[in-house]
Amino acid sequence: MAVELRGITKRFGSFAAVKGVNLQIRAGKVLGLLGENGAGKSTLMNVLCGLYAQTEGEILIDGKPVRFNGPGEAIRAGIGMVHQHFMLIPVFTVAENVVLGVEPTGRFDHLDLDQARAQVREINDSYGLEVDPDALIETLPVGVQQRVEIIKVLFRSADLVIFDEPTAVLTPQEVVEFFEIVRSLRDSGKAIVFITHKLGEIREISDHIAVLRRGEIVGHADHPDAVSEADLAEMMVGRPVSFDVEKNPHKPGAPLLEVADLTVLNENDDIAVDDVSMIVRSGEIVGIAGVQGNGQSALVEALTGLTRVAGGTVLFKGRDITRASARDRHRMGFAHIPEDRQRTGLIPAFTIAENMVLDSYYDDRFSRGPTMLWRVVNQAAAQAVQDFDVRAGSIFDAVSTLSGGNQQKVIVARELSRDTEFLIASQPTRGLDVGSIEYIHSRIAQARDEGDGVLIVSSELDEILALSDRILVMFKGKIVAEFDGATADKSEVGLAMAGRYEGAAA
């Protein structure tokens, strides 16, 4: 199947998110779509998969113009999309989720789940997906949930599969497996569109690259191997991008956060954080490396006062804060960038201004007595939007209308534009483009240079290596290794993340 987009424009009100885009998508090829946050990638693909109606332009499938009224029609035309945010029902099984909306029914309209299961297995086999049709979604790791989304699309016999930032939530191992799946899809003749911010990935998997900036196509590359990452980055952002973080030499001050023998249980009373001790000093960045699911989330929740601690103590500037609430810690100068922006970091239906003060609204700056000082809030929000280059029309826009990366920037702006002493950041740059990553890394380094203690949790090893003064590796709830940030060797850290490091444990 060959799909051609001709002069596609999509406006939201007066704002054009996509302007006159021409694009060719071919069977058996992977098209990599690259672009800054808010460039219009998701919007363009939402037009293609029938979620939005284009304002102008036409879509041609095998030379014939088509027009979709809703995603149902696009699916029937063979176009399927795996969205940036998954759309699965957690309490349903894999098979149930896959057939949702197109349920195979037997006589008297009863749901034929056996047939559904068989079909899921068949798809499994042909593309090497290995997903248990009877597993409940909520019990599956993110990487497997994503495969369920892929099965959903294939089950509806899509010939064009669109992936919107599929790798943002995957572990490195999962990415490798994901690429295997993409290759087998491609080899079976499907057309693939792949959106990502990771330049290495796009060079590895794409046959052709198109770059979008501010709604327009600004560049193509036919031989991804032949262009360097730096060139791609420049094409995307419109200026050279530095991949190194500039920061002053490591001059750690007094201990800020002292964690001793910390033990945290998860909801099922299993040990999530196992007897962890560590120190973060003022003026240093400590990076916690580790494959997702090794207790980092529980550690962060415990340090930010969101989970009860089962054992051990946490001192902040010498004061015991083991049982202090999230608000208390916030008042002491804690800033927290949570990992799940849509669920815990933001309220999508609220405006940008409201989200900018979500955890500091009670501050004297923003309220007097019982009343909010919205004028001050709005002014501060506009300033933050400008400083952090959040691509938005107005601070009164709902956050849900922002692109994924710009939503992340709202959180980062909120947490970093305050006067803080200690920053805990989980996946601070997930879903951000290289330009924004550069900026946010420099802001984090700046906070550290001003004397903040910083704890970064990231599954992005490159990010940890670029930012950290010290690196701790977490594996199965324990800190299993410690490295010096300046001298750490990527493969050694990687080994420790897999629990196979033989050097000195911390």
Next chain:
Amino acid sequence: MNDEPKPAEGLSEAFLKRAAPDRAAMEDLIVVPFFAVVVALLLGALAMLATNVDLATVGRSYVALLVGSVGSFNAISETLTAAIPLTLAGLGIALGFRAGMFNIGAEGQLLIGGMAAVIAGFSFAGLPAVVHVPLVLLVGAMAGGLYAAIAGWLRAATGAHEVITTIMLNLISYRLVDYMLRLDFIQREGRSDPISKSVLGSAELPRILTWLDPNLRLHAGVFLMIAAVIFIHWLLFRTRLGFEFRASGESPDAARYAGMRAGLIIVLAMGMAGALSGLAGANQVSGVLGRASPGFSAGIGFDAIAVALLGRSHPWGVLLAGLLFGALEAGGRQMQVDAGVSIDLISIIQALIIVFIAAPLLVRRLFPWGFRKPAPVAKE
């Protein structure tokens, strides 16, 4: 004081511009409810025809509905009188919705608030009205608030869902009122049926239109209603507490991460919702009924849920919805008198309005010419 911040240098003013209200949002707010009412009336007419009412009587009923609700001073007075408790209790439910609480218990809170208000109303003989009336209202609000706070506390402490607990509390309140009405100090002297003493003259909300016509029942509660609308609007959109309510309602997880205390917010939101329902009850006994009898709440607490839904949980919307439901009630009585049509029909029409409000897409389909383009599809 100087809270007028000067724009920082180089700050782009563009970010501070508010987009004009989106046309689709306006349609949802105004056009959909309007058509919902029209369709409900049409279907109501069909229902009448189906029950062997002839066309002429149907016509007469709707004329009576109009005349009885806005056709005379008396009609307007009756409409407003009926709207007061509906709006007050509706505000309470709307406040709960905003904070993420589905409070079915307005009926019970209204009963308990009304009972407490009656007791305060016949007890303190000799108080001047300027003290007694506010006291009665306050007691009613507090009783309703505390009663609702039980459900809030159960939710916060044990996770028991407020839909279940408020339904239970409703049932308890019915029996509690029955029991209390037979207590010696509450039951009217010389009566064997459950009925309370009458509130003292000093505890009655004064009628405000008697200078026009001594029979007009509209009382000072109408000012209370307006004040409550303004207050709730201010609370929700201008205060810290309102911000916390709305945040917890939209996303409990994000609110928790932001350091808001979910338990406290739940209890407070339920308490305030109950206080508004209790106020509605106090308003009824002190402004309209003058005493309490079994079931004096008359289903207002349930109609208030519809009022809150119709008003989209927005204070001014609730006021408009309360006025509409008040008009339907006042007009419905007239309809029964003039055309002999059962007042139950009004309940059917009210229910139909809710059905169509809850299904905006259906309304859009029925009246495509009333709207622009198909409804936009939500993002992601």
